Amino acid sequence: GKKGGSQKSKSYLCVPLVSGYNVMGVIYMKDKKNRDSFTPQDMRMISEMSYQIAIGIEHADLYTNAEMLSVQDPLTGLFNRNFFIKSLEKEIQRAKVNDFPISILMLDIDFFKATNDTYGHLIGDEVLKKVSIVFKKMVRKTDMVARYGGEEMISALIGADSDQAFKIAEKVRKKLEELCLFAVQIKMDSGATKYMLVEKELDTKYTCLLFPLHTNPDEMNAKVEKEWIESLWLKKIKRDIEERQKLNVDVGGKLKIGRVKVTASVGIATFPDDFSSLKVGGDEIIEEKSNDADLLFGMSDHALYEAKRFGRNRIFKYQDIQKAMSRKEINHREEIDLEKVMIKLRAFDSELYQHSRRVSNIALDMSKHLGLDADMQNIVKNGALLHDIGKIKFPKSLIQKLKPLTDSEYGKMNQHPSIGAEFLERYVSLHKFINAVRHHHEKWEGFGYPEGIAGSRIPIEARIIAIADHFDALQTKGHYRCLSKPLEGEAMTYIKKYKGILFDPDIVDMLVNNLEDLREARNSSND
Numbered sequence: 001g002k003k004g005g006s007q008k009s010k011s012y013l014c015v016p017l018v019s020g021y022n023v024m025g026v027i028y029m030k031d032k033k034n035r036d037s038f039t040p041q042d043m044r045m046i047s048e049m050s051y052q053i054a055i056g057i058e059h060a061d062l063y064t065n066a067e068m069l070s071v072q073d074p075l076t077g078l079f080n081r082n083f084f085i086k087s088l089e090k091e092i093q094r095a096k097v098n099d100f101p102i103s104i105l106m107l108d109i110d111f112f113k114a115t116n117d118t119y120g121h122l123i124g125d126e127v128l129k130k131v132s133i134v135f136k137k138m139v140r141k142t143d144m145v146a147r148y149g150g151e152e153m154i155s156a157l158i159g160a161d162s163d164q165a166f167k168i169a170e171k172v173r174k175k176l177e178e179l180c181l182f183a184v185q186i187k188m189d190s191g192a193t194k195y196m197l198v199e200k201e202l203d204t205k206y207t208c209l210l211f212p213l214h215t216n217p218d219e220m221n222a223k224v225e226k227e228w229i230e231s232l233w234l235k236k237i238k239r240d241i242e243e244r245q246k247l248n249v250d251v252g253g254k255l256k257i258g259r260v261k262v263t264a265s266v267g268i269a270t271f272p273d274d275f276s277s278l279k280v281g282g283d284e285i286i287e288e289k290s291n292d293a294d295l296l297f298g299m300s301d302h303a304l305y306e307a308k309r310f311g312r313n314r315i316f317k318y319q320d321i322q323k324a325m326s327r328k329e330i331n332h333r334e335e336i337d338l339e340k341v342m343i344k345l346r347a348f349d350s351e352l353y354q355h356s357r358r359v360s361n362i363a364l365d366m367s368k369h370l371g372l373d374a375d376m377q378n379i380v381k382n383g384a385l386l387h388d389i390g391k392i393k394f395p396k397s398l399i400q401k402l403k404p405l406t407d408s409e410y411g412k413m414n415q416h417p418s419i420g421a422e423f424l425e426r427y428v429s430l431h432k433f434i435n436a437v438r439h440h441h442e443k444w445e446g447f448g449y450p451e452g453i454a455g456s457r458i459p460i461e462a463r464i465i466a467i468a469d470h471f472d473a474l475q476t477k478g479h480y481r482c483l484s485k486p487l488e489g490e491a492m493t494y495i496k497k498y499k500g501i502l503f504d505p506d507i508v509d510m511l512v513n514n515l516e517d518l519r520e521a522r523n524s525s526n527d
Contacts, residue, residue, distance in 0.1 A: 011037040015046050017054040024057050073147040075125060076132035084146035088156050089293045092271060095158075103157045103165035103270040106300040107135060107172065110263045110312040112151035114457045119183045119195050119260070126197045126210045127262060131176060138172040154300070162270040162317050169266045169315045177313065181209075181260040184237055188254075197260070198237055206238045259452045263313035267304030269296050274318045310432045311379060311459065334429040338382060341389060341427070348392045349399055355472060358522050360384040362468040363461075365521035366507065369514050370464070380461045383436025387465050390420025390437070417441050418450045436461040440469060443502045463504040467511060470495060470503075472522055 009030045017025040027050050032038065071083035079087075088104070095102050109131055116124040132153060136145045139155050148154040157165050184196040197210040211230050240257055271292065299318040307316040346353040363384035367377045391399055394416070398409060405413060421438035424430045438450065439462035446454025474491035492515060499508040511518060 010035055013038045013043065013046060015043070015050045017050050017057065024054050027053070076129055076147050076153075078132050078136065078153065079144060079146035081146060081148050084144065084148070084154060084156070085293060085297075087144060088296070089291070091156060091158055092292045092296070095271060100159050101161045101270055101273065102296075103160045103162055103268060104296055104300050105139075105155045105157065105165060105169050105172070106148065106267045106269075106297075106304045107131075107153045107155075107169075107264050108266075108304055108308065109151040110265055110308070111457045114455060115260060118258070118455065118457075119185075119197075122210060122212070123183050123195050123197050123260070127181070127260065130179065130181070130199070130209065131262065131264070134175050134179070135172055138175055139168055143168075160270075162268060162273060162319060165268045165270060166315060166317060169268060173264060173266060173313070173315060176262050176264050179262045181262060182237070182241055183258045183260050184233075185256040185258070186254060196233065196237070198234070198241075200238075200241065206234050206241075208234060258446055258454065261451050261453045261457065265304055265307035265312045266315040267300045267302065267307055267318065268315065269299030269303060269318040271296055274299050309375060311435045311461070313435065314431060334382075337427040337429045338385070341424075341430070342385060344392060345389060349396065352388055352391060352399065355476065356385050356388055358472045358476075359387065359465065359468045361521045361524055362471055362518055363464050365514075365518055366464050366468060366511065367461075369510050369517070370507065372460075376461070379432055379436060380464050382430075383433040383440075383461045384465045384468060386420065386424065386430070386433050386437050387440045387469065388416065388420070389423055390416035390418070393419050393423070414441070414449050435459040436465055438462075440465040442466070444504055445501050448502075458504075463507055467495060467503050467507055471511070471518065475522075 011031065013027075013029040015027045016023050017027065027046060029038070029046070032042075071079055073080045088102075091102055109127070112124065112127070115127055128147075128151065132145070132147065135153055135155065139145060139157065143155050143157050145153065145155045157168060160168065180200040182198045182200065184198055186194045186196065188194060194212045195210065196208060196212065199207045199209055201207070208230055211233070236255070237257065240255065275292075275295065303316040303318040303321060306321050307314050310316075342353070342356075345356065360381050364377060364381040367380040372380065391413075394412065398405075398412070401409075417438050417440060421434045424434050424437060436459065439453070439458050442448035442451065442453050442458045442462060443466075444455060444458070444463075446452055471491055474494055492512070495503060495508055496512065499505045
């Protein structure tokens with residue numbers, strides 16, 4: 001019958017779509033065409049149909065999931081290498097027809113092996129995930145991002161020339177550098193060690209990216225209990241991190257907190273611009289590549305290699321390293337800018353200038369004994385010359401004070417590596433020395449400053465300069481305010497005492513075996 005202008009339904013039929021133990025949906029039917037009620041035969045027929053439909057849906061889902069797995073990296077969720085290569089080949093063909101550029105960014109996380117070795121692969125995997133999120137967020141929505149392998153990621157910037165690609169790469173590099181991650185080592189009562197990874201965001205919010213202290217999953221309130229325990233840990237960790245940043249001390253007891261510094265090196269190659277440079281000069285590293293996509297990969301990989309070779313945490317464009325004249329001009333510019341900065345240092349404090357000269361000679365000799373190549377020797381030598389440049393921002397009275405510094409003064413002086421690194425940023429030709437300046441007060445065990453990084457994560461030029469700095473300062477009257485007279489022969493005793501604590505043990509061993517050469521290098525500094 002009718003009620004209020006609408007017709008009542010006479011019968012309904014509702015059958016679930018079930019496959020195994022999974023309920024995937026429901027078939028809902030009402031009112032047969034002839035208005036008769038649904039019969040038992042109808043119900044049997046629809047039930048049989050529902051099973052077939054459920055199987056079809058399940059197979060479609062499995063196919064979709066399998067298709068995604070075939071193109072997706074399971075850890076980061078980015079596209080995988082094979083899919084990226086095939087897609088890039090198609091995009092290059094489109095670019096040839098439609099005359100637009102394509103740039104690719106090849107990114108490699110600096111010192112990632114050290115992160116895995118220090119904190120384990122669980123922390124390493126979380127760092128990879130975080131980097132992949134940042135990378136994907138910083139590029140444009142239309143850009144394709146993939147995990148190329150290990151700690152390498154890659155992005156194709158369709159329609160972007162090399163300058164546009166550089167700007168995007170710099171956004172990625174800076175964002176990664178700003179990440180504030182802490183690995184928390186927890187010694188359990190059982191003797192086992194657990195690691196948490198905590199992120200501090202700009203608004204001082206703390207988030208657990210990895211929390212291994214799970215409760216019994218069979219308990220009904222396990223999730224609530226886990227969240228409660230995680231919240232308690234976060235409160236303690238936040239307090240300890242804030243205290244550590246203020247006091248620059250280790251957290252004692254069962255909890256040890258280490259800063260996980262994340263930086264990346266990036267190589268850029270651009271189609272078709274970089275291909276024309278091949279016709280002019282050629283490149284034995286990539287000349288045997290078989291197709292355009294392989295050529296582009298080879299170019300970006302070459303640029304990435306140069307970025308890592310010149311100190312990491314930097315970006316290189318392939319076309320720049322292909323221009324021989326450009327390299328000569330950069331070297332010439334470096335000499336001019338370095339001379340300008342050293343004139344400023346000498347005018348500020350002649351004793352500090354002479355100390356830097358001696359440290360440079362010592363560090364250069366150390367780099368030769370360590371077998372570093374010519375480019376790294378140059379980075380060590382000039383990085384040592386510049387290592388104290390940040391001190392020119394302080395009053396002379398503070399630099400020349402002979403009495404021990406107050407806590408406040410000491411805190412200010414601890415800022416000179418960061419200030420020096422920022423000072424060098426205004427000189428493009430001196431960027432390769434920034435890591436040497438920023439990290440020469442880091443300690444091997446990880447309680448130095450400004451970032452508290454440890455072991456091989458400290459750039460090798462900074463590790464060398466740290467020892468050379470002490471080797472000279474301990475033998476220079478008045479340089480360390482706690483010394484009434486230079487230690488001379490006792491300097492080596494001090495350095496050996498703190499081998500593996502303050503200083504890289506391998507470099508200390510090298511210094512011990514070549515002590516006379518290093519003394520001669522120190523004494524050879526004449527203005």
